[in-house]
Amino acid sequence: MTTGGLGSGPPPAQEHGSRLPLWSVGVGLAAVLLGVQSLAASTPFPQEVLMLLPSEGLLAGVGDGLRRGYGLAMEETRACGLRPPGHGLGWLPQEQDPEALLLGVPMPELLIAPPAVNLLPFGRIAQSRGVNVLLPLQRGYSLRRLPSQVGADRIWPVLPSRSLEADRLAKGLLEDNKGKVMVIHDGGAEQAALADRFVETIEGNGGWTVGPTNDPQALVEPDTKVMDQLRDDVGWYTPTSLVVMTTPGSPLARAVAELDLPDNLTLVWPFPVREPLPLAQLGVDSVSRGPGWDRFELAFKQRHGYAPGLVEAAGFDTGQLVAVSSLAGQTSRTWSLDWLDPKATPLDLCDALKARRAGKPVALRGAASRLDLAPGTPPAGELRLTPLKADPAAIRS
Helix, strand or coil: CCCCEEEEECCCCCCCCCCCCCCCCCCCCCCCCCCHHHHHHHCCCCCCEEEEEECCCCCCCHHHHHHHHHHHHHHHHHHCCCCCCCEEEEEECCCCCHHHHCCCCCCCCEEECCCCCCHHHHHHHHHHHCCEEEECCCCCCHHHHHHHCCCHHHEEECCCCCHHHHHHHHHHHHHCCCCEEEEEECCCHHHHHHHHHHHHHHHCCCCEECCCCCCCEECCCCCHHHHHHHHHHHHHHCCCEEEEECCCCCHHHHHHHHCCCCCCCEEECCCCCCCCCCCEEEEECCCCECCCHHHHHHHHHHHHCCCCCHHHHHHHHHHHHHHHHHHHHCCCCCCCCCCECCCCCEECHHHHHHHHHCCCCEEECCCCCCCCCECCECCCCECCEEEECCCCCCCCC
């Protein structure tokens, strides 16, 4: 079992050549992993910002991209004439309670939570310790329950919810007059929630669902019997589109791709589609974009030598929010985010800092979203559809 730990360190600094600025914490450049019991003694002064990252598991690797995006925002903050806020970095194993990790540790002005976390303990931390919590990589079903949760008034999702993908797909089908749909999913909680959201959106805008119950069907075990029944249902109810809420390459995705379905049917997926099939397909790119995406992408490529994705953009937007909040905190006791005004004209970071110095509410030009977030409410963003025409020569696979 990995032990959680905290440390402190300088903001990301420019490195030589094409090396990525993987800034670390602790004494010098070494990351120090400290036991939970020694955290209070090892933290002699509170950091202004504390970023928690997963120490293990499938999500452990996203920390690099997140920090690169965040570091780019700190470099821009310095170029705008403002000292980047001091930060600490902590590692949180998936099974560890963040309340236990932070017990006895001075609270930062802002707490940045790891990706895809259980929001309940972070809500309790926000309420009991009076700290605002940023969620740079929280997109799933938990966001739907967030507004009614303890501490929601201090929790700020940085990325749009995945429900935006369902909304975009529904809108795209309606625009193509393909709003008569049958909806299936693989039984996972996340995919079931996406299916429900899709049905809610398409039925609320003039489309309708068909099928044995007119509700999304869970096909948990897509064996021959189940898929034969699905083929018969499609032939009987004649939808124009079959919406398949699952992940790329899943057993359900493969089974649907291999199924002999009517040529006039469109297959709809909650991810980008690139491989042709004998049927038309519609997917959606999950990388949401905000008004500042082009500028961010160019700067990131120049700095790091590769094209950024959603993780890097989330890190950059988190850094922008931290920078402006730190300026607001110079004139108040807490680093609140009440300066955000979704009705204002979005500004690049330097202009936003100037506006805050003048005491004005501002809106930021987000890279991954419009950054029109509110406590407990994720921002909006733009998602691109990925339509793919039918290829009669394609092999079902």
